[in-house]
Amino acid sequence: xxxxxxxxxxxxxxxxxxxxxxxxxxxxxxxxxxxxxxxxxxxxxxxxxxxxxxxxxxxxxxxxxxxxxxxxxxxxxxxxxxxxxxxxxxxxxxxxxxxxxxxxxxxxxxxxxxxxxxxxxxxxxxxxxxxxxxxxxxxxxxxxxxxxxxxxxxxxxxxxxxxxxxxxxxxxxxxxxxxxxxxxxxxxxxxxxxxxxxxxxxxxxxxxxxxxxxxxxxxxxxxxxxxxxxxxxxxx
Numbered sequence: 236x237x238x239x240x241x242x243x244x245x246x247x248x249x250x251x252x253x254x255x256x257x258x259x260x261x262x263x264x265x266x267x268x269x270x271x272x273x274x275x276x277x278x279x280x281x282x283x284x285x286x287x288x289x290x291x292x293x294x295x296x297x298x299x300x301x302x303x304x305x306x307x308x309x310x311x312x313x314x315x316x317x318x319x320x321x322x323x324x325x326x327x328x329x330x331x332x333x334x335x336x337x338x339x340x341x342x343x344x345x346x347x348x349x350x351x352x353x354x355x356x357x358x359x360x361x362x363x364x365x366x367x368x369x370x371x372x373x374x375x376x377x378x379x380x381x382x383x384x385x386x387x388x389x390x391x392x393x394x395x396x397x398x399x400x401x402x403x404x405x406x407x408x409x410x411x412x413x414x415x416x417x418x419x420x421x422x423x424x425x426x427x428x429x430x431x432x433x434x435x436x437x438x439x440x441x442x443x444x445x446x447x448x449x450x451x452x453x454x455x456x457x458x459x460x461x462x463x464x465x466x467x468x469x470x471x
Contacts, residue, residue, distance in 0.1 A: 262310075265470055266399075268303040268413060270463025272320065276419045276455035281362075281426075284449065288367045291326040298324045301461065305336070309469075312340040314350060330360045332391045346409075348399040358391035358421050372428065375444055381430035385450070386441055389423040393459065401467055409467040419459040426450040 273296050282292045300323055305316035316336040322328065338352030362385040368376060376383050395417025401409035428450075429443045 263306055263308040263470055265468045266303075266305040266307070266314075266316075267466045267468075268301070268305065268318075268463055270301045270303075270413070270415075270461045271323075272299050272301055272415075272459060272461030273297070274299070274419045274457050274459040276421060276457030276459070278423075278453050278455055280451060280453050285327070285362075288369070290366055293326065293328050294324040297322050297330075299330075299332075301463070303336075307340070312343055314338045314340065314348075314352070316354070318354060327362050327365070328360060329363075330358075333357045334391060334393065336393075338395075338397060346401045346404070346411075348397075350397045350399075352395065352397075354391075354393045354395065356391055357388065358423070359386070359388040360423070361386045362426075369447075369449060371447065371449075375428070379430060379444070381432075383428060383430050383444075384441070385426045385428055385447075387423050387426045389421060389454075392420045392422070393417050395459070399465055399467075401465070407469045411465050411467060412462070413465045414462040415460065417459050419455070419457055421455040423452060423454055425452040 275296055277293065277295055277297065282295075286292050299320045301318055301320045303316050303318035305314050307314040314337075316334075316338070318332075318334045318336060320332040320334075322330040334354035334356035336352060336354035338350040340348055340350050342349040364372065364376075364383045364385065368383070372383055395415050397413060397415040399411055399413040401411030403410040425446055427443050428445050428447050429441050432440045432442050
């Protein structure tokens with residue numbers, strides 16, 4: 236329920252900002268962006284733990300796929316966005332980020348945008364423990380007769396510079412390329428050990444068991460870059 240409330244809050248804030256601008260200017264641009272991103276933010280402590288117990292280590296430069304919807308009033312230089320990202324190089328790790336972004340266009344023309352700003356939101360990592368386990372973990376797995384997982388969540392912040400170029404224009408829409416360079420900052424909570432239960436008809440309810448003594452809170456920082464395609468619609 237906390238996650239659902241957080242996602243709803245981000246969506247309402249982004250939508251409210253766009254609506255406030257739209258009251259001043261009913262003409263705006265809608266961008267639908269898809270991209271692949273790479274980040275040098277990683278958790279060396281977790282990689283050492285995975286290797287120690289025979290799990291494959293995670294990539295030192297994780298790759299993610301991103302889907303984003305953004306809006307920009309024609310009379311404004313501000314772009315509002317909501318972006319969902321999920322990792323594609325994780326072996327035992329699944330991860331996602333949900334960000335609301337606000338960017339200012341330093342250069343704005345019909346075919347080119349150069350923006351600077353920040354995205355902020357929610358970050359979550361999950362590691363499935365389907366192999367060897369420490370003795371403390373094995374006892375809990377036997378006691379509850381469940382496959383255990385490690386889970387953590389926290390604040391995700393990404394200040395970035397972004398550039399869009401639209402070489403193809405057809406009537407009211409454009410197709411183009413974009414890229415970005417920024418800094419990923421994951422302010423993670425400590426890993427929690429638990430398992431997923433199907434109380435609500437699907438295995439999406441995480442039951443916390445303990446904070447393992449061999450885990451610690453690690454926040455991650457690193458350079459991030461991405462590139463992809465953008466569809467740009469001029470709406471009235």
